[in-house]
Amino acid sequence: MVATTPLVPAExxxxxxxxxxxxxxxxxDVLTLELASPSGGRLRDWxxxxxxxxxxxxxxxxxxxxxxxxxxxxxxxxxxxxxxxSRGGSRYVHEHLQVGDLVGVGGPRNxxxxxxxxxxxxxxxxxxITPILPMxxxxxxxxxxxxxxxxxxxxxxxxxxxxLAPYGERVVVRPEDEYGLLDLAGFLGAPREGARVYACxxxxxxxxxxRACADxxxxxxxTERFVAEEGGTPVRTAPFEVELARTGxxxxxxPDVSVLEALNRIGVEVLSSCRRGVCGTCETTVxxxxxxxxxxxxxxxxxxxxDCMYVCVSRSRDERLVLDL
Amino acid sequence: MTATAPTGTALPTSDVDPFxxxxxxxxxxxxxxxxxxxxxxxxxxxxxxxxxRYAEVHxxxxxxxxxxxxxxxxxxxxxxEEPWRxxxxxxxxxxxxxxxxxxxxxxxxxxxxxxxLREGWAADAEALVEEVLARGPAFDAxxxxxATFPLRxxxxxxxxxxxxxxxxxxxxxxxxxxxxxxxxxxARGAPRVAELSAWVNAQCRREVLAPVGFGADIWAAxxxxxxxxxxxxxxxxxxxxxxxxxxxHGISAxxxxxxxxxxxxxxxxEEPALARVAFDEAVRWESPxxxxxxTATTDxxxxxxxxxxxxxxxxxxxAANRDPRRWSDPDRFDLSRDPSGHVGFGMGIHQCAGQxxxxxxxxxxxxxxxxxxxxxxxxxxxxxxxxxxLRAWESIPVRVRVD
Numbered sequence: 001m002v003a004t005t006p007l008v009p010a011e012x013x014x015x016x017x018x019x020x021x022x023x024x025x026x027x028x029d030v031l032t033l034e035l036a037s038p039s040g041g042r043l044r045d046w047x048x049x050x051x052x053x054x055x056x057x058x059x060x061x062x063x064x065x066x067x068x069x070x071x072x073x074x075x076x077x078x079x080x081x082x083x084x085x086s087r088g089g090s091r092y093v094h095e096h097l098q099v100g101d102l103v104g105v106g107g108p109r110n111x112x113x114x115x116x117x118x119x120x121x122x123x124x125x126x127x128x129i130t131p132i133l134p135m136x137x138x139x140x141x142x143x144x145x146x147x148x149x150x151x152x153x154x155x156x157x158x159x160x161x162x163x164l165a166p167y168g169e170r171v172v173v174r175p176e177d178e179y180g181l182l183d184l185a186g187f188l189g190a191p192r193e194g195a196r197v198y199a200c201x202x203x204x205x206x207x208x209x210x211r212a213c214a215d216x217x218x219x220x221x222x223t224e225r226f227v228a229e230e231g232g233t234p235v236r237t238a239p240f241e242v243e244l245a246r247t248g249x250x251x252x253x254x255p256d257v258s259v260l261e262a263l264n265r266i267g268v269e270v271l272s273s274c275r276r277g278v279c280g281t282c283e284t285t286v287x288x289x290x291x292x293x294x295x296x297x298x299x300x301x302x303x304x305x306x307d308c309m310y311v312c313v314s315r316s317r318d319e320r321l322v323l324d325l
Numbered sequence: 326m327t328a329t330a331p332t333g334t335a336l337p338t339s340d341v342d343p344f345x346x347x348x349x350x351x352x353x354x355x356x357x358x359x360x361x362x363x364x365x366x367x368x369x370x371x372x373x374x375x376x377x378r379y380a381e382v383h384x385x386x387x388x389x390x391x392x393x394x395x396x397x398x399x400x401x402x403x404x405x406e407e408p409w410r411x412x413x414x415x416x417x418x419x420x421x422x423x424x425x426x427x428x429x430x431x432x433x434x435x436x437x438x439x440x441x442l443r444e445g446w447a448a449d450a451e452a453l454v455e456e457v458l459a460r461g462p463a464f465d466a467x468x469x470x471x472a473t474f475p476l477r478x479x480x481x482x483x484x485x486x487x488x489x490x491x492x493x494x495x496x497x498x499x500x501x502x503x504x505x506x507x508x509x510x511x512a513r514g515a516p517r518v519a520e521l522s523a524w525v526n527a528q529c530r531r532e533v534l535a536p537v538g539f540g541a542d543i544w545a546a547x548x549x550x551x552x553x554x555x556x557x558x559x560x561x562x563x564x565x566x567x568x569x570x571x572x573x574h575g576i577s578a579x580x581x582x583x584x585x586x587x588x589x590x591x592x593x594x595e596e597p598a599l600a601r602v603a604f605d606e607a608v609r610w611e612s613p614x615x616x617x618x619x620t621a622t623t624d625x626x627x628x629x630x631x632x633x634x635x636x637x638x639x640x641x642x643x644a645a646n647r648d649p650r651r652w653s654d655p656d657r658f659d660l661s662r663d664p665s666g667h668v669g670f671g672m673g674i675h676q677c678a679g680q681x682x683x684x685x686x687x688x689x690x691x692x693x694x695x696x697x698x699x700x701x702x703x704x705x706x707x708x709x710x711x712x713x714x715l716r717a718w719e720s721i722p723v724r725v726r727v728d
Contacts (some may be wrong), residue, residue, distance in 0.1 A: 042387060045674050047424045070420065071390050116425050116553050138421045196550070219550040264663065271601050272665040279676055281665075281684075283436045302437065 016258075016294055016313055018043070018076070020101045026159035029082040030127060031094060032067070034075050035103065042073040044276050044296060048134035049112035049224070052076065053294070055104030056097065059237060062089040065131035065200075065224075066108060067160075076105075079159055081127035106277075106294035106313070112224040114138055117196040120146040121188055123209060125201020126153070129160055131224055132200055136167065146170060149187045151205070153177065184212040191216040200224040236292065240316040244268065244325040245287050259311040259321075268325060270311055277313035284311050289321035335629035337362040340369050343616070343639070344505045349711040352615065353656075356644035364628040371400060371506065373618070373637040374630075379652075379668070381627060382645035385619060385638060387673035392619035392638060394675060395419040399504030399618055399714075402637060409503055410522060414559045416567070416675065423674065426560050429546040430678045433539050439685055446478050450689035453477065454697055458727055463704050466584065466721040471577040474690050475569055479682070483564050484538025485528040496521040497570035498712060504618070505713025525565050529558035539564055564679070570715060571613055572683045576690060577718040578611035579604050582658040584703050584723050590695075592660045597695050599660050604687035609667035610658045612643030615716050617671070642668045643716065700726045 022034035051065045068077030082094045120139050124132045139146040148171045152158035155175040164171045199209050206223045213221040243250045253262045272282035277295030291309035348355050359366050359377035366375045376382045385392045397403040414426040457469045480490050499514035534540035540561050547557040583590045593599050618637050625632045646667050647655040670677035705722035
């Protein structure tokens with residue numbers, strides 16, 4: 001019998017809300033969540049190194065690297081470490097979030113993309129393994145040379161060891177209680193052209209790598225720093241107002257519609273295309289107010305500029321946004 | 326042409342040649358017939374599967390996992406046939422190789438990067454419109470505007486030198502013909518392929534490109550290691566291949582649409598901010614890029630039909646853009662319509678990276694025209710330009726009245 005995969009028509013618009021479809025323990029204090037569209041549709045495409053913003057039911061937003069399989073367009077997987085000092089982000093995920101719950105999702109965005117190279121040296125510290133995991137398969141597919149140095153406090157605290165096992169000797173697992181601090185210089189070897197070092201982990205590890213790579217060619221080292229879990233501003237789940245500066249019209253955007261839909265309902269045409277925050281067609285100038293960016297286009301600096309938004313997916317952090325429409 | 330489903334099978338078959346001159350002159354009846362025949366139709370002449378309905382075309386475009394591009398987005402299957410040039414790192418690539426070049430080009434051509442061009446292009450468009458109108462009220466909209474404006478602004482934006490720019494249109498024309506079968510259109514371009522390719526490749530070199538421009542931005546990305554120095558010239562080549570003919574024919578399309586829909590021109594005159602919508606509506610209505618192929622990476626089920634792994638699938642973007650299942654009154658060029666979601670620029674990870682450039686060019690020229698021209702109408706017989714992939718005009722004679 002031939003296994004076939006049906007061609008599923010894409011949804012016209014993409015809900016920015018996904019359902020938790022699996023919650024699985026991976027190591028001490030580390031679990032993975034699998035997320036899928038409530039309607040079963042395709043999720044936005046992503047590349048290794050990407051993260052999503054999860055808007056938790058308690059209103060907090062947290063960023064998690066995608067560590068699943070990009071060839072499965074229907075599922076995202078994220079790894080979540082229970083942080084000792086958590087004030088409601090990872091603790092909420094570990095203790096309260098259940099299979100079946102809905103979470104808001106922004107992105108995916110990628111500040112840590114895998115660039116072409118003949119040789120990759122991956123260094124992961126603790127939960128920093130999550131963005132690295134999909135990069136390994138990518139490096140395999142690209143036929144590149146690669147090795148991974150993976151550190152953690154204890155073997156029992158290190159996630160995905162089972163998934164790494166098939167890679168054999170290319171993966172060097174070094175729990176601190178057995179081996180002490182990571183031997184970065186020994187792992188990296190002599191400085192050379194044509195290699196890229198990808199590292200994700202706690203700040204002291206990344207600082208040590210910066211020192212270790214000081215004599216390497218420029219742009220060799222690429223890192224993703226954990227952002228320490230902060231209180232953060234809860235995103236707006238209540239309706240907000242959008243004022244259109246050119247016409248003087250004000251409309252209310254309720255949680256169940258996008259800004260784009262709300263604009264269309266009152267006859268304001270804003271051209272869009274993908275309606276998933278990916279293509280950039282619906283870029284709209286923001287004159288006042290802070291958007292709640294949910295797109296996959298703007299980098300961090302561009303987000304902070306608060307001067308434009310993609311109205312197909314992005315919303316508002318403030319009670320009122322003023323748009324140049 | 327007839328599209329029939331033999332008894333006992335779910336797969337209708339058709340003997341139509343989508344690349345014949347008869348069809349290229351007016352593909353609309355074939356599009357309608359293929360849409361009505363079923364969600365997927367076997368084209369016997371080329372032994373490929375065709376999608377002509379919006380839902381299926383859209384779904385195939387976004388599904389890069391099952392519908393790959395690296396085996397070529399034309400009829401030729403790169404698994405078995407040698408491409409006529411080194412494959413594009415964007416159009417003819419799949420993840421993961423597609424990722425880095427796409428990321429670089431998308432940023433270089435992104436809406437935020439284009440802001441610095443807007444004012445200059447608006448002034449260039451006004452100057453061109455003044456020049457054309459000064460020569461009299463009757464002119465050819467293709468030669469005077471649609472083919473002139475992109476060639477004035479785009480090569481400068483890329484940063485290629487002046488000499489040889491007349492090679493851009495013939496090169497692009499051949500590249501888009503080469504996605505079709507090896508027919509007379511391909512044969513006609515063949516004698517110049519080596520010469521044109523050599524010229525285009527020479528423009529992609531770092532030392533030839535201006536220090537500021539899309540080309541320099543792409544090379545700067547290679548300095549940072551975001552792409553390799555070997556990839557940089559091929560990414561520049563994508564700009565020069567896909568960035569000229571397409572916008573020329575897109576602008577021709579919107580000018581023809583207005584020349585044949587005077588009420589819509591009045592609408593634009595009253596509301597010049599509709600220029601962007603007008604261009605996208607024209608891209609939907611005319612679909613300057615008519616078709617692209619994909620190749621099945623697995624046995625894919627479409628409706629009741631299984632397309633076997635390795636087979637070519639012809640996606641009729643143009644037919645999807647006029648599918649009455651998706652669009653009401655689809656044959657009407659209508660500025661009150663929301664054309665969002667059309668597949669004229671494709672969709673998904675391969676969606677046209679230059680779409681914002683095309684929109685900016687079209688918006689500039691339409692805004693400049695609407696400011697000066699009260700009416701625009703046809704002034705003689707129009708002539709199509711046949712291409713295996715593009716829906717194009719050779720000539721659109723128009724007559725205008727100015728304010």
